[in-house]
Amino acid sequence: MTSANIRSSFGYVQFENVEQAKAAIEAKHETQFEGRRMIVNYMAKRTNTGARNPPAKTLFIGNLAFEMSDKDLNNLFRDVRNVVDVRVAIDRRTGQPRGFAHADFTDMESAVKGFEALNGKEVYGRTLRLDYSSDAREPRRPRSDSD
Known part of the structure; x- marks a missing residue:
């Protein structure tokens, strides 16, 4: 090792x-x-080419620092317009944040602007990882080997 x-x-x-x-x-x-x-396996190689899902009204925000407070989250979205709701995922067993959130926007154009504003931002030394959340009512697009 x-x-x-x-x-x-x-x-x-x-x-x-x-x-x-x-x-x-x-x-x-x-x-x-x-x-x-523990789940122990090989690391999957990924390239950071931006969003992997097609644009949607909901953003996935990953790689959030576990020590982020509500104030930090509010500051992160301070300059982002038309945000309806931000939900931080919480572990049901421990009550602790899971390191990601979803942000709902009023429309897709606002979500795209939010993506552009937050993509690559660093919080507590961690670079945010963004994607568009797929709509549960629509089928997911299959991922190819090049994704």
Whole structure:
């Protein structure tokens, strides 16, 4: 093992070779750590090309710092117009924030402007990860290997 970057509820471990990684997955996947079940697998490579879903009236805002307060969240949206509601996801078991939120806008144009205003912003040393939320009433677009 060469390095480990651990963040609140997840972490990345880099191994010297694939065999070490495979052995770690086989040994630790689905085991308990401090009362929580671990999911151990290979990291999926992703490229940050902006939104992955087509524009919608709801934004997904990920990679929120767990220490963000309501005041911090209000400040984040201070200059964003036509926001109807912002919902921070809360873990039902612990009552703690899960690190992401959804923001509803009055219309799609406002959501696109909100995306542009928030995309790439850094809060508490964490770069926000944005996407448009898919509408539950419409079928999701299939993702291709190039996504």
